Amino acid sequence: NAGVTQTPKFQVLKTGQSMTLQCAQDMNHNSMYWYRQDPGMGLRLIYYSASEGTTDKGEVPNGYNVSRLNKREFSLRLESAAPSQTSVYFCASSEQRTGFYEQYFGPGTRLTVT
Amino acid sequence: DQQVKQNSPSLSVQEGRISILNCDYTNSMFDYFLWYKKYPAEGPTFLISISSIKDKNEDGRFTVFLNKSAKHLSLHIVPSQPGDSAVYFCAASEGNTPLVFGKGTRLSVIA
Numbered sequence: 092n093a094g095v096t097q098t099p100k101f102q103v104l105k106t107g108q109s110m111t112l113q114c115a116q117d118m119n120h121n122s123m124y125w126y127r128q129d130p131g132m133g134l135r136l137i138y139y140s141a142s143e144g145t146t147d148k149g150e151v152p153n154g155y156n157v158s159r160l161n162k163r164e165f166s167l168r169l170e171s172a173a174p175s176q177t178s179v180y181f182c183a184s185s186e187q188r189t190g191f192y193e194q195y196f197g198p199g200t201r202l203t204v205t
Numbered sequence: 206d207q208q209v210k211q212n213s214p215s216l217s218v219q220e221g222r223i224s225i226l227n228c229d230y231t232n233s234m235f236d237y238f239l240w241y242k243k244y245p246a247e248g249p250t251f252l253i254s255i256s257s258i259k260d261k262n263e264d265g266r267f268t269v270f271l272n273k274s275a276k277h278l279s280l281h282i283v284p285s286q287p288g289d290s291a292v293y294f295c296a297a298s299e300g301n302t303p304l305v306f307g308k309g310t311r312l313s314v315i316a
Contacts, residue, residue, distance in 0.1 A: 095248070124303060131214070133294060133308035134249070141301070149303065181248050193239070194304060196248030 093117055095197035097182050103203045104172040112167040112200050114182030122185045123165035124149075124194065125157060127178040134181065140165055172204045208232045209297050211307035220316045224282040228295030228307055231276065235297040239304065240269060240280050243292045252293070253280070285314045 098113045116123065124139040126149075136149030140159040154176060156168045165184075169176060179201050183194040210229045218224045228238075236257040241249035255262040255269045255278065262269050268281045282289055292311050296304040 126306075131308060133211075134306040136303050136305075139303050183248075192237075192298070192301065193251045193254070196241075196250070198248050199246070 095182055095184055095195050097180075097197040097200050099200060100198070101201050103205065104169075105205055106173060108172050109168070109170050110172065110202075111169075112180055112182075112202075113164070114166065114197060115164045116182075116184040116195070117163065118184060118186070118195065119162070120184035120186045120195075121162070122192075123159065124183040124185075125155075125165070125167045126181045126183065127151065128181060128199075129178050137167065137180075169202075172202075174204045176202065177204045178202060206231070207307075208235075208305050209295055209307040211293075211295055211310050213310050214308070215311040215313070217313045217315060218285045220287060220314055221284045224280075224285045224289065224312055224314065226280040226282075226293050226295075226310050226312065228278050228280075229276055230278075230297050232297070232299060232305075233273075233276065234299045235305075236300065237298045238269070238271060238278050239296045239298075240267075241294040241296060241306075243294065243309070249294060282312075285312075287314050287316050290314045 095116045121142045125137040126134045138157040140146045143162045182197040185192045185194045239254040240252040242252045243249040271278045292309045294309045295307040
C-alpha cells in the first residue's frame with residue numbers, strides 16, 4: 092500500500108515549456124487535490140476532483156489544467172510554464188464521507204522554472 | 206482574504222516543555238478543524254482533528270482546543286520532543302468542501 096505517489100520528484104523547466112505532473116493513489120479514495128506550497132504562503136489549492144469525472148477550480152487555478160484519468164489518477168498540466176510557477180506541488184486524496192475527512196498527501200514535486 | 210490564519214511564523218521551545226501553536230479563522234461555517242505536520246522534503250501528514258461540536262480532543266501528547274466564540278483553536282504538545290520540530294499547518298473545512306490551510310508555524314524544539 093503506497094498511499095499517494097507523485098512523479099517526478101524534481102523537474103527543471105524553461106519558460107514556455109510544458110509538462111504534466113502525475114499523481115496516483117491506491118486507497119480507493121473518491122476525491123483528489125492539487126496544492127502548491129510557496130515560502131510563507133502555506134498550501135494553496137489549485138484544482139480538485141470531488142469524484143471521478145468531475146474537476147473544480149481552487150484558489151489558484153490560472154496557468155494549470157487537470158485531468159482525472161480514472162479513480163486512481165489525477166494529473167496536473169502546465170501548458171506554458173512561467174517562473175511564477177516555481178513551487179513545490181503536492182497531490183492529496185481523501186475518502187468523501189459525511190463530516191470529517193482526512194486528506195493524505197504525496198511526497199511532492201519540486202518544480203523550478205527558469 | 207485569509208480564512209485561516211497562523212500569525213506566528215515560528216516558535217522555539219525547550220525539550221520537555223509545552224508547545225502551543227495557535228490558529229484563528231474567520232468563517233463561522235467551518236465545522237471541522239485539523240492539524241497537519243510537515244517535515245522538510247515530505248508531504249504533510251495528518252496529526253489531530255476536532256469537530257465544531259467539541260471543544261477539546263486529545264491524542265497522546267497532542268491536544269487540540271477549540272474556542273468557537275473566539276474563532277480560535279490551539280494545538281498543545283506536552284512534553285515537546287526534538288522529533289516534533291516541523292512545520293505545523295492548521296486547516297479547516299465547511300461540509301465536504303476542500304480544506305483551507307493556514308500558512309504554517311515552524312516549531313523548533315531545542316534539546
